[in-house]
Amino acid sequence: MRRRPPSAGRQSLSGTRVWYTSAPFLKWPGGKRWLATRAAEISPVRFGRYYEPFVGSGAMFFALRPRAAVLSDVSEELINCYQQIQEDWSIIWDGLVDYALNHSGALYYNVRATEPRERGDRAIRFLYLNRASFNGIYRVNRSGKFNVPKGSKSVLIYPYDNFQEVSEAIAGVDFRCSDFEALIDEAREGDFVFCDPPYSVAHNRNGFIKYNDKLFSWSDQIRLRDALVRAHTRHVFALLSNADFPGIRELYRVKGFGCTPLSRRSVISAKAAARGTYGEVLISNYPLRVDGPE
Numbered sequence: 600m601r602r603r604p605p606s607a608g609r610q611s612l613s614g615t616r617v618w619y620t621s622a623p624f625l626k627w628p629g630g631k632r633w634l635a636t637r638a639a640e641i642s643p644v645r646f647g648r649y650y651e652p653f654v655g656s657g658a659m660f661f662a663l664r665p666r667a668a669v670l671s672d673v674s675e676e677l678i679n680c681y682q683q684i685q686e687d688w689s690i691i692w693d694g695l696v697d698y699a700l701n702h703s704g705a706l707y708y709n710v711r712a713t714e715p716r717e718r719g720d721r722a723i724r725f726l727y728l729n730r731a732s733f734n735g736i737y738r739v740n741r742s743g744k745f746n747v748p749k750g751s752k753s754v755l756i757y758p759y760d761n762f763q764e765v766s767e768a769i770a771g772v773d774f775r776c777s778d779f780e781a782l783i784d785e786a787r788e789g790d791f792v793f794c795d796p797p798y799s800v801a802h803n804r805n806g807f808i809k810y811n812d813k814l815f816s817w818s819d820q821i822r823l824r825d826a827l828v829r830a831h832t833r834h835v836f837a838l839l840s841n842a843d844f845p846g847i848r849e850l851y852r853v854k855g856f857g858c859t860p861l862s863r864r865s866v867i868s869a870k871a872a873a874r875g876t877y878g879e880v881l882i883s884n885y886p887l888r889v890d891g892p893e
């Protein structure tokens with residue numbers, strides 16, 4: 600097991616300890632590593648439990664390392680992977696290293712074709728495919744089958760990998776595999792809900808990014824807004840990241856919520872702008888300690 604240099608820092612914000620730790624161990628579409636570097640600025644200074652209903656690779660969670668957290672996602676394989684690392688990280692790590700050392704096209708397509716029943720084996724398969732697939736993604740089709748071709752990477756172990764540290768970070772976490780609404784409805788006064796849903800990408804509301812076998816529809820965006828408005832009435836801190844697109848801003852033109860546009864100059868290219876993609880916006884019911892576009 601490689602050891603990461605002890606670079607994780609710590610900052611105290613009026614009593615709330617905010618931890619900065621390793622990068623997420625998964626590659627995930629829409630991952631928020633870039634936003635997580637600003638975690639302290641965009642989180643409430645003090646909060647109770649941390650809820651993240653669209654956790655993906657958990658970039659914000661790993662940056663904040665809150666003391667009490669409930670993390671959830673609709674992806675069963677993703678949540679199983681976290682739970683297996685939580686249970687015994689070394690078994691999962693050894694399995695991943697074994698695949699990584701023997702990585703080849705034949706192994707990749709063999710593993711892709713298997714559907715292991717044992718939960719530990721499923722987690723190892725998930726991690727291997729996540730790292731070895733084209734563009735490093737884990738994406739399934741409508742029938743729930745992983746169908747991404749092999750990527751070009753031959754080195755699948757990262758210099759910063761430290762599954763022991765990951766398991767320590769997630770030791771007390773309550774993981775759920777569920778739709779976002781039930782999780783948001785659970786948050787109580789003083790808790791903090793961070794939502795990073797699949798983004799809307801088209802003016803006409805029909806172009807939605809696909810993550811799993813289901814689309815995140817416009818009615819899901821409305822359902823999410825309604826759940827966050829209910830959370831606001833219970834005095835929950837709510838923070839949402841989304842594409843800075845007029846339909847989304849319109850949706851959150853409700854009492855108690857404000858928008859802070861963010862630009863990702865380093866990430867959004869001229870090509871992306873030409874394709875008509877949008878910047879990002881943070882929507883919150885408490886003041887953020889950022890000045891808008893970087």
Ligand SMILES: C[S@@+](CC[C@H](N)C(=O)[O-])C[C@H]1O[C@@H](n2cnc3c(N)ncnc32)[C@H](O)[C@@H]1O
Pocket residue numbers: 627628629630631632652653654655656657658659671672673674777778779780795796797798810811815819
């Ligand atoms: C933009 S990604 C989150 C990325 C994450 N913030 C990160 O840093 O990696 C959106 C996530 O929402 C999940 N998702 C999609 N529909 C959902 C739903 N109805 N309820 C809960 N999660 C959902 C997807 O599986 C995906 O992991």
